[in-house]
Amino acid sequence: MVLTERRKVEFPFLYSKDGNLIHIVAELKDDPAALVSLLTFLSSKVSLIGTESYSTGEGTAIFSGIGKIISKSETADSIRTWIGESNLVLSSRITHDNQGLLVDSFHHGFMSVDGEACILLPAQVFTGTIEDLIDIFHSGGEAIVYNQGLSYAKRRWATLKAIVPNAASRFDEISNMVAAIGWAVVKITYEAGHRRLRLVNTECFECFGHTKRAGGCFFLKGMAVGLAESVFGREMNGEETKCMKKGDDTCEFVITAKDGERLVTNPE
């Protein structure tokens, strides 16, 4: 059985009307055995809902787990005491909910592996901003949004290019990077002897909860053209030939070089 792709769930906060929520952050020796021992200890006391662990790069690892206390004999204080006394754990921070609301007060924001500070922006909030711009400025708003997508892609590329050698023959991997950060899930095909790139987008953030106030996906169109111009090193034309806002099953962009030449000169 092959696993189907899905959205990643982040836990910056959690609400439960019954309370009993706990957030455990522990610094451990960077050794899988230490993590297994901690998880074994917690298994009878806490039902873990969201966990992560990562290396600090300084010989230690951070475990962060959000869960619900299930053992009637345990409280956040008793778990804090045990963890404080354990020689497994080098340092720790235990917090609990306030009237059912638990906030991860240890992490502030996110960082991608290439060191960029990130924020968690709900897709519909950003889409709403885009639609407001188009409502106010009409075709001028569409042009602003398109240009924002274009310049976003070019700024991103300035950091990505260092970690993506041979980018022109790896456009599919670059689209996987776009999917991993939640912008779009795109299937790529080259057509017309590698002169045309067709991007079929099945999960378009601009179409999440859309209200049809915008007549197309102008940010992603700009992003597709900006990425193609960065990767192929030439000016590109882009058209959105299908759009979920217009009732199509997918959004679809067709990209060609303004010089009419092949996008990839030595296709693998």
Ligand SMILES: [Zn+2]
């Ligand atoms: Zn669209």
